[in-house]
Amino acid sequence: MPKFYESFLHDVFIAIIALFPVVNPIGSAFMVSPYFENLTGVEKRRAVTQITLYAFLICIIALFAGQWILRLFGISIPVVQLAGGIMICKMGWEFLSSDQKKTSAEDLEDNPEISAYKHIANKLFYPITFPATTGAGTISVLFTLSAHSTAFGSPAYYLNTGAIIVAILVMCVMIYIFYLNTKTIIHYLGPNGENIVNRVSAFLVFCVGLQIGIGGLKAIFKL
Numbered sequence: 001m002p003k004f005y006e007s008f009l010h011d012v013f014i015a016i017i018a019l020f021p022v023v024n025p026i027g028s029a030f031m032v033s034p035y036f037e038n039l040t041g042v043e044k045r046r047a048v049t050q051i052t053l054y055a056f057l058i059c060i061i062a063l064f065a066g067q068w069i070l071r072l073f074g075i076s077i078p079v080v081q082l083a084g085g086i087m088i089c090k091m092g093w094e095f096l097s098s099d100q101k102k103t104s105a106e107d108l109e110d111n112p113e114i115s116a117y118k119h120i121a122n123k124l125f126y127p128i129t130f131p132a133t134t135g136a137g138t139i140s141v142l143f144t145l146s147a148h149s150t151a152f153g154s155p156a157y158y159l160n161t162g163a164i165i166v167a168i169l170v171m172c173v174m175i176y177i178f179y180l181n182t183k184t185i186i187h188y189l190g191p192n193g194e195n196i197v198n199r200v201s202a203f204l205v206f207c208v209g210l211q212i213g214i215g216g217l218k219a220i221f222k223l
Contacts (some may be wrong), residue, residue, distance in 0.1 A: 008163055015145055015167030022137035023055075025173050029178040030201045031208075032128050034095055038116040047117060047124060052172050054129035059168045062139045063146055063161070077140050078219035084131035084215025091127045092206030096199070100128060117174045132205070133175060136212060 036044050061069075070076065120128075145164050186197050 004082045004159070005105030007222040008159055011160055015035070015164045016170055018141050018145060019138065019167055019171050022141050023134060023175070024146025025171065025178045027204070028175070029134050030197065031205045032132055032179070033182050033186060033201065035120050035123060035128060040116070043117040044183070045180060047120065048176055051126050051129050051133065051179060052176045054125050055175055056104065056168060056172045057135045057141060058130055058134045059138065063164060065140055067143055077136065077143070078216045079168040080139065081136040081216030081219065082213050084136040085209045085216060087127055087131050088212060089137070091132060091207050092202050092209055095202030136216070182203045
């Protein structure tokens with residue numbers, strides 16, 4: 001195998017290994033599954049496609065312009081982590097403190113002309129895509145990966161950047177697959193099992209948000 005392709009595949013592998021824990025498409029799929037409770041198969045596919053597209057755009061923008069945007073507004077990564085952690089905690093608390101099925105059903109009964117998809121359409125970017133799917137952790141990893149690139153325009157720069165883009169595409173494919181099929185897996189557990197998974201997922205969402213927020217606080221106060 002030519003050295004160029006060997007280096008490219010190595011960079012792709014490293015980028016996938018770095019991105020997988022922070023994107024966590026499997027865990028995230030269980031976290032956001034309550035949002036898809038009342039969607040039909042077609043509506044869910046449409047919603048997941050939109051989420052995947054949003055996730056791809058967030059990663060690409062973070063890769064090419066993220067650091068510049070943060071410098072423009074004077075925002076640091078720890079602050080993004082803290083804010084993202086707070087938003088994820090809020091999402092987890094909402095799932096824990098309310099009956100998701102009952103609430104969704106009541107909302108649809110009060111608005112019979114509004115489809116289930118339209119009911120969650122304004123939630124597909126926030127909080128489902130950002131910060132639940134691609135949040136501060138994903139952005140910081142992309143910053144780190146892009147920092148290894150050499151000068152713009154050099155062969156090494158294009159090699160590294162191309163490898164990162166391929167890794168992002170792999171993550172997006174995994175997001176699409178797991179988000180689309182998690183409901184099927186949960187249904188095998190039965191009604192009680194589904195409710196248990198949803199509640200445990202909500203608790204884990206809250207814990208993940210708390211962990212991200214604490215990480216941001218530690219970085220801010222250098223603890």
